[in-house]
Amino acid sequence: MKYLLIPLFLLLTVDCIAQKTVADSPENNNNNILNWMSDNGIEIRRAFDGTKKEGKSALFQYVKDFTTDSNSTNTLDIAVKVKEKEFEKLRLYFYPVVEWHRNIVNEDLQNEDSYNKISASLKSEWAILSSIFTPLLVGSASIKNDFKDDEPEGEFKIETTFFSIIEGLPGSNTNGRNNNTILKYYPYFGYEHYLGLVEGIDNIEFLKSRLYVEFYPFGTDAIRGIFEYTKRWETGGKNLNTDSEVISGAFNADLNKFFSITLEYENGELPVNDFENSHTLKLGLGFKI
Amino acid sequence: MNITKDVISIISNQSGVKVENISSSHELKKQPLTFDNFGLIYLAAALRAYVKQHTQNAKTVKKSEISKSEFKVSDVIELIKAKIEES
Numbered sequence: 001m002k003y004l005l006i007p008l009f010l011l012l013t014v015d016c017i018a019q020k021t022v023a024d025s026p027e028n029n030n031n032n033i034l035n036w037m038s039d040n041g042i043e044i045r046r047a048f049d050g051t052k053k054e055g056k057s058a059l060f061q062y063v064k065d066f067t068t069d070s071n072s073t074n075t076l077d078i079a080v081k082v083k084e085k086e087f088e089k090l091r092l093y094f095y096p097v098v099e100w101h102r103n104i105v106n107e108d109l110q111n112e113d114s115y116n117k118i119s120a121s122l123k124s125e126w127a128i129l130s131s132i133f134t135p136l137l138v139g140s141a142s143i144k145n146d147f148k149d150d151e152p153e154g155e156f157k158i159e160t161t162f163f164s165i166i167e168g169l170p171g172s173n174t175n176g177r178n179n180n181t182i183l184k185y186y187p188y189f190g191y192e193h194y195l196g197l198v199e200g201i202d203n204i205e206f207l208k209s210r211l212y213v214e215f216y217p218f219g220t221d222a223i224r225g226i227f228e229y230t231k232r233w234e235t236g237g238k239n240l241n242t243d244s245e246v247i248s249g250a251f252n253a254d255l256n257k258f259f260s261i262t263l264e265y266e267n268g269e270l271p272v273n274d275f276e277n278s279h280t281l282k283l284g285l286g287f288k289i
Numbered sequence: 290m291n292i293t294k295d296v297i298s299i300i301s302n303q304s305g306v307k308v309e310n311i312s313s314s315h316e317l318k319k320q321p322l323t324f325d326n327f328g329l330i331y332l333a334a335a336l337r338a339y340v341k342q343h344t345q346n347a348k349t350v351k352k353s354e355i356s357k358s359e360f361k362v363s364d365v366i367e368l369i370k371a372k373i374e375e376s
Contacts, residue, residue, distance in 0.1 A: 038357060038358035039358060041353055083353075086353055088333065088337065088351050091330055125326070127327070127331065130331070163327045163330075165302065165303050167305050171325075173304055173306070173323055175305055175306065178321075179306055180320045180321040184325070186327075216320070219320065219321075220320060
């Protein structure tokens, strides 16, 4: 129950700070703390992994787990991106990210579905060409610790996708009748290497492909849907004897500029669950800068 | 050279929204423009090329300059005008 109070307290506090600051300088909305963070390149999301989690941040989620038929009200996901280093002529970007992902089932960290992971990453994005259709490379190197078993892990990922301004191609806005965007998508192809940093922890490598679709069913920013399908083919390391497959979808409804309600469905073998199958429905309060 | 018209034309070209449907009060990251992270990289590149074309000592345009919260079409126009007029 106490985890219900944390986001509500934050919601009230941040709103009060924002309102007070704006009230102090009504002519300048940019004077509030949250806009200052945004203007200085500090962003808060659920994750910065190029997945649907990057779109919204959930501080807290109520989780219905269909795999174990259990309910958990103890989930926290937060990622903070610090100002990026920009090599604008090369269209190359680097930025550090610190993330905390926690899911303690039934107040028990030792439960097999529980995790409590903190990670530090260096991420990069490179737009290879400046033409109207171009490949992009997205990479990251991370070190993370799961406090469930206190075993540090490394992670290296590189993905390529495509961007175009031609309607219908990846990255472009597909516009509806009222000229508002209703659809945008990206296909990704890449390689992932999960690295055990202590003796006895297995390495595992995957080739992966991913389809990310973002849609605005009502042509408004306030309600947004995301669908994602990820397929991983194990190419080395620990033998899971199965390829990993994840289907997920999410709906976000904005409460105000910074807060939203998120309903999210996930089914498949997720890296955060050590590629064990999980099947969950999550209702969350999101916070985004 | 009409900077306002040219910048709106660039934003239209990059977003797929017709010029007549773009207002100076539209925010880059919101409807109908909905520039995402990758879109902002390319918008910055297009604006950089425009500024380079019209200045002697090529002023740059960074993605971080147009990624600020609530950054509007009018802010982009002011930014580009300032860069061209400064040079």
